Amino acid sequence: MFSLSRRTKGEVVFDTLNNLGMLLICFVTLYPIWYVLINAFNDGKDAMLGGIYWWPRIFSLENFKAVFDNPGIMTAMGLTVAKTVLGVVAHVFFTAMVAYAFSRRDLIGGKLYILLGTITMIFSGGLIPSFLLIRNLHMLDNFMVYIIPVLFSFFDLIIFMTFFREIPDGLEEAARIDGANDWIVFLRVVLPVSMPVLATIALFHGVYQWNDYFTGIIYVNNENLQPIQTFLYRVVAQSSSNIMTTAVQGSAVTKSVTSQSIKLATMVVTTLPIVFAYPFLQRYFVKGMMIGSIKG
Incomplete structure (x- = not known):
């Protein structure tokens, strides 16, 4: 049995800050998309009043x-x-x-x-x-x-x-031995593996x-x-x-x-x-x- 080494305090702090930073980046990246989406599904006249940040206030498909x-x-x-x-x-x-x-x-x-x-x-x-x-x-x-x-x-x-x-050259060589020309090699050998x-x-x-x-x-x-x-x-x-x-x-x-x-x-x-x-x-x-x- 091998015991797992305990993580140091510095490693825990680093991982925590790293995760928080990634969450912040994801939020900054995705929230503008979410904001457009919820306002698109909100009543147009009501959206002009502002204050819509997380969910549509008056859901509507009229837009x-x-x-x-x-x-x-x-x-x-x-x-x-x-x-x-x-x-x-x-x-x-x-x-x-x-x-x-x-x-x-x-x-x-x-x-x-x-x-x-x-x-x-x-x-x-x-x-x-x-x-x-x-x-x-x-x-x-x-x-x-x-x-x-x-x-x-x-x-x-x-x-x-x-x-x-x-x-690998072996793929093309095998095809040419069977009588394939450049077009057949390209269409039936190269493209399928690409x-x-x-x-x-x-x-x-x-x-x-x-x-x-x-x-x-x-x-x-x-x-x-x-x-x-x-x-x-x-x-x-x-x-x-x-x-x-x-x-x-x-x-x-x-x-x-x-x-x-x-x-x-x-x-x-x-x-x-x-x-x-x-x-x-x-x-x-x-x-x-x-x-x-x-x-x-």
């Missing part, structure tokens, strides 16, 4: 009813879902495909390509050249402006390339696509092609404009809904989907990279 009754918001939400799904699939596949080529140590000019790509991570042409390029490519007021300009990321390529270089990095890049780019509002502001004038975050930006920036009138026009709840309550409800609607998606991808972050894929 969300006004949000979902607005066809503009629903159109923006549908477009955001479409561009997020399509953008993630295209970005992950294209970047992984290029990264697989870069991961080959026998790639001619590979070091030069990596140097040129690294330069693009540090320097960029700026907003005006980017706008002129998008205009000349005829992608203004075009859905593909959300997909093609961000189809490739050199930063994500480095993550993919590092991962691919750690895949789920952790695929899920990570998919989450990163999915969050970017979902939260991107700047593209809709700069390159899109058609309101039917503006994503939900651009719509939310317009709501926040023009809280007293016709957007608020449109959001509640013709509704029986105009007396209990305010511009501020519409803002908060819209923020909740636009944030929750990406929050719910995270737990389904998190499990891939902690998986071993090559568990069971090759026997030693």
Whole structure:
């Protein structure tokens, strides 16, 4: 029998202060989200009186009813879902495909390509050249402006390339002995064992696509092609404009809904989907990279 050594007083004090500090950080991080949530579920007119800190004082779903009754918001939400799904699939596949080529140590000019790509991570042409390029490519007021300009990321390529270089050579060699070419090796060998990095890049780019509002502001004038975050930006920036009138026009709840309550409800609607998606991808972050894929 081995007796456990008793903890010293200093260790107890350190652990206590450490736990209290972490609780404080969690509270400071989560309370603003909770504050938005409870005010979104509170009656709009009552919320204007203030004093709501922990629970809704007058619970109401009218704010969300006004949000979902607005066809503009629903159109923006549908477009955001479409561009997020399509953008993630295209970005992950294209970047992984290029990264697989870069991961080959026998790639001619590979070091030069990596140097040129690294330069693009540090320097960029700026907003005006980017706008002129998008205009000349005829992608203004075009859905593909959300997909093609961000189809490739050199930063994500480095993550993919590092991962691919750690895949045992025995996997590819076995596939090539069976007659597989580069495409078959990439699609049926490399990608299936790369789920952790695929899920990570998919989450990163999915969050970017979902939260991107700047593209809709700069390159899109058609309101039917503006994503939900651009719509939310317009709501926040023009809280007293016709957007608020449109959001509640013709509704029986105009007396209990305010511009501020519409803002908060819209923020909740636009944030929750990406929050719910995270737990389904998190499990891939902690998986071993090559568990069971090759026997030693």
